[in-house]
Amino acid sequence: MVKIALDAMGGDYAPQEIVAGGVMAVKELEVEVVLIGREDEIRKELENHDTSGFPLSVVHTDEVIEMTDHPATAAKTKKRSSMHVGMRLVKNGEADGFVTMGNSGGALATALFVLGRIPGVKRPALATIYPTIKGYTFLLDIGANADCKPEYLHQFAIMGNIYVRDVLGVKNPRVGIISNGEERGKGNKLVLDTVPLLESTPDLNFIGNVEGKDVARGVADVVVMDGFTGNVLLKGSEGIAWMLGKMIEQEVKKSPVAILGALLMKGAMKKVLARTDYKEYGGAPLLGVNGNVIVGHGRSNRIAVRNAIRVAKSMTERGVIESIGKHSGIIGRTKDEIDD
């Protein structure tokens, strides 16, 4: 049975929702879960659940990487953190994957420290699931690498392709690169230098440049970008969505008729929220680190935690790390070089 280590201390609703999500997972997913964190707090939460007979265990540690911690510093100094302990289980083969809803930068830094990179991978990437009108798309890098080289973006595309194909089940994923214009030849130097690498990669369904406005239209299944651009795109989108919601709230409040209208629209609005909700997807992988690590949203509830565990299980079963490792021979090399 696949065994997932779960960071019981990470996330806004830890340990309550994390423990509850872990319990859901063992009951529903045919998976073994190891809760990592302060044992007394975890045990107290477990009292609210009937877990007898389910493969659930606890590994105690008293340190936590907080959201306010500096990632690299925390990774180096907090060696008893729940992230360290959980990832060491993966490193030593005592767990197949690790799931956390904590500090994503801290998780990445700790993963690099404990697990290292998959041989051949130059830089790991932070990824996210981004809602579109058709479902979702997979974006990377969204913040791990503020400055990128073409080879990094090339690898992000290959890793994203494998993940989306094997874990999310998208056949022949459409892979694009974000740019300031959809025509070939549009882009900054990084994009212009990356496009030929993507075009000449065998078995990659590269569809070319993708404009910011077309991500939400669902034109691609995987979109690669440097981590600076990815962070700005993602947080800018969050900002606009927040603003529109706030403006609607402000304007509705001014009119009793509109308040009634809003009440009648509540069901429809809930469905819109559900379609843009991260909880369904549970979390996104740290792609390129030598172990299955899923980082979820800080605001994850038990359902998101359960789903993140499902994703980690699937990543294990589909052998994503092995596939990326196999492709490390062609990663960063063009078709001509491979044919040599």
Add this chain to the structure above:
Amino acid sequence: MVKIALDAMGGDYAPQEIVAGGVMAVKELEVEVVLIGREDEIRKELENHDTSGFPLSVVHTDEVIEMTDHPATAAKTKKRSSMHVGMRLVKNGEADGFVTMGNSGGALATALFVLGRIPGVKRPALATIYPTIKGYTFLLDIGANADCKPEYLHQFAIMGNIYVRDVLGVKNPRVGIISNGEERGKGNKLVLDTVPLLESTPDLNFIGNVEGKDVARGVADVVVMDGFTGNVLLKGSEGIAWMLGKMIEQEVKKSPVAILGALLMKGAMKKVLARTDYKEYGGAPLLGVNGNVIVGHGRSNRIAVRNAIRVAKSMTERGVIESIGKHSGIIGRTKDEIDD
């Protein structure tokens, strides 16, 4: 009286809405307007208006830079285009400013060709007015310069500061730089190298890094970025706003109750749209070119055209070009260098 050359052929609703906007401007703004374009088409539109006694004239030219034209090529080859002709009027002192709703890349390329840069300015920038929960903020560059150097961003900040202070009337504008984290020290190499220049610029109210999610919160009045990031941020925001609107439409359609709710909310939603509407602001300047040039949205109606003319007039009256020229001595230099 301030005299504005107006590109009658640029924009999705040209010449009808452009001519109508020009007519509104001469009637309402104490401004003289010169309509540039195919005279027969313009005269036909003018028949729908009573313009006798108002300072409105027509300069004929038969060429147009289309939205599909390649900017640099069009700027070089279409020398009888309405953009060329209008900007030559500015260059020769026959007009104080030029307004177009046409191809913004074409306008920038033509402006560089005809008007050149303000002495001392390294790169001109495309700017835009971006809606926020508090009103709006001024973003630049949004696409003119895909790759930037720190000196460019530094100049964008100084030019944006002058424009927002003198034309939009914001006292002591808060100037920020977009980054992947608000803490000092977060950023890509470009941001890290630009921040010290901004910090050491006298009379610049530099507030530091601004995250993508905080732009819409209205934390800054001016936000600078390279043109690649700006384009992705702007178009990504457009995409999300479109997606949310579309999702609401789709979900509402499924339920008669929600349809009724949407009808009752119509007034409130219209107010939200008005708050995010570009028409109020008319357009944004090409900052750094040696002449007052305002580029508006392709979908501009007559009101947006009128407002763009108002902005061009204000830019003239406030002497924005002269202010930027005066500051060209300190642009790109730090306080220490200036004190030398």
